[in-house]
Amino acid sequence: MPGLAAPLIAWYRDAARDLPWRREGFGAWGTLVSEFMLQQTPVNRVIPHLEAWLERWPTPSDLAASPPAEAVTRWANLGYPRRALWLHRAAVEIRDRHDGVVPRDVDALLALTGIGDYTARAVAVFAYGDRHPVVDTNTRRVLARAVEGRAQPGPPHRRDLERMDAELPADIAEAAIVNAAAMELGAIICTARSPKCDACPLAAQCAWRAAGYPASEDRRRKQATYEGSDRQARGAVLKTLREAAPTPVPLFAVLPDWPDATQRDRAIDSLISDGLVEAEDDLLHLPR
DNA sequence: GATACGTGGGC
DNA sequence: TGCCCAAGTAT
Numbered sequence: 001m002p003g004l005a006a007p008l009i010a011w012y013r014d015a016a017r018d019l020p021w022r023r024e025g026f027g028a029w030g031t032l033v034s035e036f037m038l039q040q041t042p043v044n045r046v047i048p049h050l051e052a053w054l055e056r057w058p059t060p061s062d063l064a065a066s067p068p069a070e071a072v073t074r075w076a077n078l079g080y081p082r083r084a085l086w087l088h089r090a091a092v093e094i095r096d097r098h099d100g101v102v103p104r105d106v107d108a109l110l111a112l113t114g115i116g117d118y119t120a121r122a123v124a125v126f127a128y129g130d131r132h133p134v135v136d137t138n139t140r141r142v143l144a145r146a147v148e149g150r151a152q153p154g155p156p157h158r159r160d161l162e163r164m165d166a167e168l169p170a171d172i173a174e175a176a177i178v179n180a181a182a183m184e185l186g187a188i189i190c191t192a193r194s195p196k197c198d199a200c201p202l203a204a205q206c207a208w209r210a211a212g213y214p215a216s217e218d219r220r221r222k223q224a225t226y227e228g229s230d231r232q233a234r235g236a237v238l239k240t241l242r243e244a245a246p247t248p249v250p251l252f253a254v255l256p257d258w259p260d261a262t263q264r265d266r267a268i269d270s271l272i273s274d275g276l277v278e279a280e281d282d283l284l285h286l287p288r
Numbered sequence: 289g290a291t292a293c294g295t296g297g298g299c
Numbered sequence: 300t301g302c303c304c305a306a307g308t309a310t
Binding site: 034035036037038039040041042043045046079080082083086113114115116117118119122134136137138139156183186187191192193220222223 | 309
């Protein structure tokens with residue numbers, strides 16, 4: 001079976017979107033911030049916040065010098081606000097342990113708060129040009145379809161890194177492009193629903209297409225219902241505190257009309273436990 | 289390894 | 300409309 005590299009490289013040269021983090025000289029800090037924001041949040045929602053963030057905090061040390069509260073506030077509606085807290089912690093760690101320079105070594109990156117297998121390698125590859133497999137949900141779907149002939153990938157597995165590594169050319173610069181191209185293909189062509197196979201550079205060799213597009217065997221785990229959930233309550237509490245910041249909010253004034261007071265209190269407790277909220281007497285505020 | 293964790297857009 | 304999905308990580 002032919003590899004994926006050559007057609008991906010040729011396709012990417014013409015089809016890649018013009019995204020901020022692909023600009024020449026975007027910088028490792030910008031790459032790191034963009035990858036944090038892109039964890040589970042769509043590209044189009046990230047871009048304006050990313051640009052504002054980098055304008056406010058051009059370096060890791062700039063962010064580290066600000067209170068976490070401001071990071072959480074400026075995270076706005078990107079979702080999963082713990083990422084804002086973790087990004088702030090990572091900035092402090094970069095300042096304290098790496099002289100303010102985003103590390104290049106994958107293990108050093110993995111040791112930073114909020115950075116896992118994906119983000120560590122994405123920074124090493126896209127910011128520093130090193131050769132590693134970068135595997136996100138798009139890449140896993142492309143591999144599942146083109147190589148395995150399955151409609152959807154199985155759950156993420158460490159094995160995915162080795163499988164992607166096997167598709168990478170020896171040439172370091174080309175390997176980086178293949179990583180980016182696999183992600184890009186999954187994002188705009190080989191999408192989860194209604195893939196655009198007519199425009200796919202891998203169509204001729206796609207195992208899933210050759211097999212007649214068999215449906216996925218196992219149902220993906222259904223996402224928990226959001227309406228009425230604790231997550232929704234946490235989101236509402238944090239929204240209240242963000243919009244009031246830097247002014248603290250009296251406990252009694254936080255979601256007084258929430259339908260389930262027990263749930264509201266549980267949400268506040270869990271936010272405090274996560275470090276996203278602090279309490280002094282009966283005042284709640286974002287972490288200072 | 290399963291689960292919790294926001295928010296909003298697309299169909 | 301309601302469900303599915305989105306450049307994951309920590310526990």
